[in-house]
Amino acid sequence: GAAVLLAYFLAATGSAQSAAVTLEGTARVVDGDTLVLTPAMQASKERVRIRLAGIDAPELKQVCRDGRGVEYACGVRSKEQLENLIQSRPVACEERGVDRYNRMVAECFVQADGLPTPVGTLSIFGTGQKRSLNHEMVKSGYAVAYRAYSRDFDDDELAARAAKRGIWSGSFQTPSDYRTHERGEQHRKEL
Numbered sequence: 001g002a003a004v005l006l007a008y009f010l011a012a013t014g015s016a017q018s019a020a021v022t023l024e025g026t027a028r029v030v031d032g033d034t035l036v037l038t039p040a041m042q043a044s045k046e047r048v049r050i051r052l053a054g055i056d057a058p059e060l061k062q063v064c065r066d067g068r069g070v071e072y073a074c075g076v077r078s079k080e081q082l083e084n085l086i087q088s089r090p091v092a093c094e095e096r097g098v099d100r101y102n103r104m105v106a107e108c109f110v111q112a113d114g115l116p117t118p119v120g121t122l123s124i125f126g127t128g129q130k131r132s133l134n135h136e137m138v139k140s141g142y143a144v145a146y147r148a149y150s151r152d153f154d155d156d157e158l159a160a161r162a163a164k165r166g167i168w169s170g171s172f173q174t175p176s177d178y179r180t181h182e183r184g185e186q187h188r189k190e191l
Contacts, residue, residue, distance in 0.1 A: 057079075078166075
């Protein structure tokens with residue numbers, strides 16, 4: 001996983017003080033804030049599970065209400081939004097850390113102009129314009145700023161909220177509150 005790639009990176013660079021680990025490849029979207037990346041150019045082709053840093057998207061089974069009070073599957077819609085942002089373009093992810101589930105926590109990018117780019121040509125360190133998936137998910141209103149871990153996305157959330165985009169068009173339980181509630185329900189079922 002991420003540890004293997006980190007070890008490879010450190011061996012290749014000879015330094016733990018080098019730039020953050022960056023992976024590039026093809027992504028499969030798991031939900032609105034998680035993807036699985038298959039690296040393109042790295043020595044290891046091992047798939048890496050990545051949690052988008054600083055954002056929190058509705059859970060797949062989560063339901064929200066739109067502006068008219070009608071329930072909809074906002075977790076599914078959040079996943080679809082991330083899929084639409086990526087399309088079939090390569091994704092480059094810059095590591096920010098590792099979470100308690102051993103997922104790489106990263107900010108991930110696609111080419112900004114939306115033109116398809118062959119895998120292996122998008123470089124996080126390149127001069128081309130890149131588009132942060134993390135920022136775009138919060139700006140679109142299909143993820144919230146995860147303030148427990150970062151304040152980098154507060155302005156994006158304020159803009160989405162003011163424009164009533166995505167989940168902000170109606171009512172919803174924050175993803176973290178939803179998870180807490182679901183864990184409590186699961187615990188009660190087990191008793």
